[in-house]
Amino acid sequence: MTVYRNGRVYSAAAPGASALATCGGEVTWLGAGEDAPRADVVVDLAGGWVGPAFVDAHVHATATGLALTGLDLSSVGSPARLLARVAAFAAGLPADATVLGHGWDESRWVAGEMPPSARDLAEATAGRRVYLSQASVHSALVSQPLLDAVPQVASAAGFDRSGWLRGAAHHAVRQVALGSVSPQQRAVAQRAMLERAASLGIGAAHECAGPVISSEADLSALLGLSGDGLPEVFGYWGELGGAAKARELGAVGAGGDLFVDGAFGSRTAWVSRAYDTGGCGNAYLDAGQIAEHVLDCAAHGMQAGFHAIGDAALAAVVDGLAAAAAKLGVEAVRAARHRVEHAELVDRALIAGFVEFGVVASVQPAFDRLWGGDGQMYAQRLGVERALASNPLQQLHTTGVTLAFGSDAPVTPLDPWGAVAAAVAHHVPGQRMSTRSAFAAHTRGGWRALGPVADGALRQVREREGALAPGAPATFAVWSTPAGTSEGLPVLVDGAGALTSAPVCERTVVRGRTIFQRDEGS
Template sequence: MTNPAMVSGADLPAVLYRGGRLYCPAQPGATALLVRDGRIAWLGVDADAPRADVVVELDRAVVTPAFVDAHVHVTDTGLVSGGLDLSAVRSPQELLDRVAGFAAGLPGDAVVLGHGWDESTWERAVPPDAGQLSSAAGGRRVYLSQASMHSALVSQALLAAVPTAPTTEADVLAAGGVSGWVRADAHHAVRAVAFGALGAVQRAGAQRAALESAARAGIAAVHECGGPVISSEADFAGVLAMSGDGLPEVYGYWGELMGVARARELGAVGAGGDLFVDGAFGSGTAYVSRPYVDRDGCGRCFLTADQVAAHLVECVRSGVQGGFHAIGDAALSVVADGFAAAARQVGVERLRAGRHRVEHVELPDRRVVAAFVEFGVVASVQPAFDRLWGGDGQMYAARLGVERALASNPFAVLHGVGVPLAFGSDSPVTPLDPWGAVRAAAAHFNPASRLAVRSAFAAHTRGGWRALPPGVVDASREGVLALGAAATFAVWSAPAGVSPQGLPVVLADDPAVWGPADPTPLPRCLRTVSRGREIFVAAEQVAVGAG
């Protein structure tokens, strides 16, 4: 099966890109490449370059394979980029002020959509209640997702519009007695109502804006994670329809339990992604084996091991890649048990052949890691989680304690035993910032979890292609600069220079400054090319003449 949205490059002129510094380990001296019919037709030095229809002067810029973001929410990302971004808010009053200012410019029947608040960064970590939000928004419906996207603040008007009001109220109270802060099932119900109010034009505009942002970041493909809880069928289909239309390619995952047939009908490449086994640390809903430090309980588990196994067996028998969202150690244990049960029904080799995947994988223990190795599971992970919330003194330590915070996101452990890694952002939970993710993986708060920059880069390029189901693309020809490979690459300004391996420098030489405060400037994207088609060109870049 190939992606029906992939566009042939046969109608394109032959383009020579020359005068660059190519990240091409098999041909380290290469400075130029020729693109013909959507593939790399020649690699070498400028002096040996063949003639072409168009010549692009790279002026010593760095050329690398383009990035793949293996976990995004396209519509949410677009809404945040053009809407109410609350990531910089540092107090309840500041949040109310931002809501009031944003709502004032909206029609009276509009829904105020915002994202990114994180009460763990506030001196007084008690968000406004539903009544205060209603007052600030002039009586409008308000939905403000927390940074993790697994809980939200909502106004009285929005709560009143949710059909499952009794369940909603129960889950509001379960969220610490803060009226208007919803999580778990209540959050899912409220989110559906809030996003159901979006018009088709607004939704499409947000989707296009998000994909354009991805292209500007050097991202040529994204994995959209949708499902009946996190999005809608119309939203999901709309994102997939934009794939490759002068934008990054979109590969969709539909997260519905036993929903293989529906995933296929919608054009998804896999029946997984945000199929929730648990929630998130930020909302206190990730399922952990030991209670949270700052609240009662161990989070929420939404699926049993038997349900995980049944979904995997359906995927195997239908020839579809499956997957799950699992963050806490207890949730990951449920997933591991489900894989083992599925293997007993269909056999280990058939299960491994599906290259099934798990999203996030933040707190795996040794047994879980061993199960991933045994069953060939791909770990789709987000390095920015550690950068934003890991280590001592940040949100994970407040929720879990320092020991578990430092044990989270063990990239080096997974990589070291052969678990395939695919990096993503979970945007808008964290930004579309692939070089930032590479740096975050290499500068993990726990030195034992750090990856080499080259390994981190591979996880964010080739790793994203290899995380797709078998047969969707020829993974051997994706994510590399090589003769015959897909002409999918990005051109970068590298202000900090180039490493001996040929990659832009993203970390200071002194390990003492590694981490969120590292001052090393990150590369800036000048061009993004997808199968020979330029989907982003910076204003200062000009194609020069004929060959």
């Protein structure tokens, strides 16, 4: 038995507790330190705040790890700086290496500035293949040598001779570019991502894989790392009609990034009214295909899920669920707790559909923090009215939709307290959540989003995840709280609405095993 004492434990089961005991991967006791049971190991929490570990409900581990260990372009503020950063990075690579980078965001550049061309990238990198995903990961800049390596791309939807590719053209070059990553590089990247997650108090993550965005080998390798001194990983496989394949791969659901549409950053999310530059984005699946996928999942006892961002895409999902419910029954659809990833432009009628069919909304509060507000990307692409209607977190919550928070890393960084703070300080005051509700969405909500399980014993464990109570899994994190606490939770936003100093993770424990401990002096 291990006793953790001299802390501040966040637990509805034992309000005011300063200590907890664990044994066999479970919490066995909570209470006052002086009443703690005898233990083999005693850990001094040094006044730290203890809460359930975070669950990041939407990640792309390999891509995140490659950004962490390689070329991160999220801070570049102009085309010239992007080109210089790429050139400097490429200079340190072998001559035949593919340059992989991520995170540039032209919506933050001076209006009218255009990204470097395919030929600019080739010249800056001495003729190398270059693949640079935009912040949304739904478009990319590529060099001329990479275009030449995929000759069929010129006839694909979304192709542009400039080298800024979207849609099917982007998917084609991404497959070739990511195919250059060796199994050894992939293992390093995946471990780097999971180690970073552990250092941020994340005890579990949902990997959103699929044949378009990653590969079967990528998902299998990542699941092999799950819980081995690292956060646990739960996989989703996003392939239409792929429920059997998802089960074969060890995924918990046939969804995640099963694309109904694209993203606002690339103007490929499917919307009912046109973007600023015209067009309504890309529709990859219709309601009939969505219904067939839900039926396939029902036949294999799997949870379905869909990437849907624009209002037209979300309407297709709700219509597809309705068509499936006409065959399976509404209660059967509700019981499966199917997921929608992102759900950014969702109105009252669509939310009513979510409630009717028991949909879990896997959302990213950091999207509003980065792209909401005056003059930012949502307003640029969609206009002020629709920008104000995007990411209605509080409305979803109060209407009864189960929320699970995630980062969509590498689209936004792994930053769970930042996500909670973004929900609390939403750009639209009426959509601001309480710290308590937002924290629950990023902890317990992530476990609820995994959907039902058939095994009775596992189901009982799953129902206890995400809260600290006797009999619950001993999965928690210990934090120092420089801004203090209020009503039992860390203070994230001050009285003026400004963000405070974020909590700092001191220790992360998964099922009784410490997977991260901050070094003294770090």
